[in-house]
Amino acid sequence: MAQLLTVSRAARLVGVSRGTLQKKIRKNELETFEGMIQVSDLLRVYPKAQLEDDSSLERVRLIKAQASPSSREQPQLPTPEVLATRLTSLSRELVETRQDLQHYANLVQQLAERLHTLQQQHPSVAVQSLLDWLTTELAQRSQVSPRKTELLVKDTFLRLLSASVKVIPSGKEFFVEGQHSLLEAALNAGLSMNYGCTSGNCGACKARVLSGETLKIREHSYALSASEQNLGYVLMCSYTAVTDTVLEAAEAQSAEDIPAQRINAQLKQRTEIGEDLLIVQVQTPKHQSLRFMAGQSVRLTLHPDSAEAFSAQYPIASCPCDGQHLQFHIRRRANKAFTRTLFAETQVGDPVRLEGPIGICGLCKEESAPLVFVAQGDGFAALKSLIEQAVSADRAESLRLYWIASEPAGHYMNNLCRAWTDALDNFSYLPLLSHAHEPDAAWVAQAIAADHADLSRRQFHVAGGAAFVAHLRELLIQQQLPAAQYFVLENAHEPA
Numbered sequence: 495m496a497q498l499l500t501v502s503r504a505a506r507l508v509g510v511s512r513g514t515l516q517k518k519i520r521k522n523e524l525e526t527f528e529g530m531i532q533v534s535d536l537l538r539v540y541p542k543a544q545l546e547d548d549s550s551l552e553r554v555r556l557i558k559a560q561a562s563p564s565s566r567e568q569p570q571l572p573t574p575e576v577l578a579t580r581l582t583s584l585s586r587e588l589v590e591t592r593q594d595l596q597h598y599a600n601l602v603q604q605l606a607e608r609l610h611t612l613q614q615q616h617p618s619v620a621v622q623s624l625l626d627w628l629t630t631e632l633a634q635r636s637q638v639s640p641r642k643t644e645l646l647v648k649d650t651f652l653r654l655l656s657a658s659v660k661v662i663p664s665g666k667e668f669f670v671e672g673q674h675s676l677l678e679a680a681l682n683a684g685l686s687m688n689y690g691c692t693s694g695n696c697g698a699c700k701a702r703v704l705s706g707e708t709l710k711i712r713e714h715s716y717a718l719s720a721s722e723q724n725l726g727y728v729l730m731c732s733y734t735a736v737t738d739t740v741l742e743a744a745e746a747q748s749a750e751d752i753p754a755q756r757i758n759a760q761l762k763q764r765t766e767i768g769e770d771l772l773i774v775q776v777q778t779p780k781h782q783s784l785r786f787m788a789g790q791s792v793r794l795t796l797h798p799d800s801a802e803a804f805s806a807q808y809p810i811a812s813c814p815c816d817g818q819h820l821q822f823h824i825r826r827r828a829n830k831a832f833t834r835t836l837f838a839e840t841q842v843g844d845p846v847r848l849e850g851p852i853g854i855c856g857l858c859k860e861e862s863a864p865l866v867f868v869a870q871g872d873g874f875a876a877l878k879s880l881i882e883q884a885v886s887a888d889r890a891e892s893l894r895l896y897w898i899a900s901e902p903a904g905h906y907m908n909n910l911c912r913a914w915t916d917a918l919d920n921f922s923y924l925p926l927l928s929h930a931h932e933p934d935a936a937w938v939a940q941a942i943a944a945d946h947a948d949l950s951r952r953q954f955h956v957a958g959g960a961a962f963v964a965h966l967r968e969l970l971i972q973q974q975l976p977a978a979q980y981f982v983l984e985n986a987h988e989p990a
Contacts, residue, residue, distance in 0.1 A: 684887025870958025
């Protein structure tokens with residue numbers, strides 16, 4: 495019987511992104527059987543995969559940890575209780591498999607004996623041919639490829655460290671690692687699950703366990719009814735998966751599915767980049783997170799409880815996987831009251847009110863499509879959120895970033911972009927400097943054309959000045975980009 499793996503497990507085992515495997519499937523370099531990949535076919539395509547080396551997986555984990563500050567606080571190993579349950583499950587599976595193998599071995603042996611008896615009583619060329627074939631196959635059954643054995647051993651080990659969860663009806667899959675709850679793991683994997691308080695008070699993250707085993711890891715005040723418990727409902731924020739699990743759970747399909755929120759937060763960190771750029775970290779209360787989609791914005795209000803309150807709208811520059819630690823990139827503008835106050839008067843610990851999310855952005859529905867990001871100047875802030883979301887989701891075929899700045903210092907997170915390039919097999923980055931005598935859009939479109947001969951499947955997410963994004967859209971449509979595959983993200987907005 496062929497041994498099959500999900501696309502997510504197969505990608506993890508050979509150390510590539512899920513999107514890379516999907517690209518090979520689309521090109522018919524890999525076959526799938528009801529969404530599963532055969533082990534032998536995987537090793538045929540990746541004969542040199544370092545099965546004993548998890549360095550590529552660790553690099554991607556590091557990126558996700560940087561995108562989600564709270565994940566760095568979680569231990570990497572599951573609790574002893576979860577490990578014990580997974581060991582018990584794997585041991586039970588091993589015993590059942592051995593029993594099945596013994597049963598089939600006995601059947602084959604009896605078949606061989608009956609064929610041999612039949613051949614003695616009624617000599618036949620057909621029976622002898624079948625008997626010879628069976629004898630040859632039985633002699634070869636122990637000749638399993640060492641590479642195949644290594645891959646299956648590694649898969650068993652990884653199943654001890656993490657459980658796979660499939661969400662119905664979307665069919666999306668994610669892994670639960672360390673001591674993460676189902677909700678934390680789903681958000682870290684780029685899924686837009688329904689949730690509210692994240693602390694077991696509201697019941698918004700309620701989901702039904704269709705198969706597999708879960709474990710309660712924290713108390714919750716929201717009470718599930720007896721009928722809900724009998725049907726297998728749990729709160730995703732309070733339970734973890736101990737074995738491979740199938741969940742029936744609601745996900746946000748668009749920005750309209752996310753409610754408006756108003757949260758009293760505080761300024762957690764401020765980092766000056768040069769003289770006129772501030773990287774701001776805002777932290778929400780412990781039991782309250784901002785739910786949003788990548789590329790959306792919020793309205794920030796400084797001194798919210800005073801008569802001298804100042805507000806401005808800025809894109810969130812961090813991953814939706816962590817709604818408690820929010821990042822913003824804010825440029826100094828001397829004639830704007832908000833930035834004047836932020837740069838000159840605010841300190842770490844000051845109150846900041848969040849209102850939002852604002853905007854309709856988010857990754858395109860065809861998440862496996864090649865994604866292209868184009869940032870002009872500070873437009874990188876909104877795109878950073880999208881890129882981190884795409885890395886977490888690990889479904890895009892490829893990711894390409896073009897970042898245009900007027901001077902080298904304008905690529906103020908150049909090291910981060912280089913780190914993404916080094917860590918991800920499907921990410922590439924091209925920093926660009928504006929041409930003095932040519933509009934940005936014209937030569938950026940030329941650079942894109944040189945990299946991509948066919949734009950028909952690519953999804954563009956663009957952030958920059960209004961004239962730039964409009965001109966670039968026109969030029970790319972001339973290059974046969976479907977207009978519906980060009981998405982514009984909003985920039986910062988302040989009242990005069």
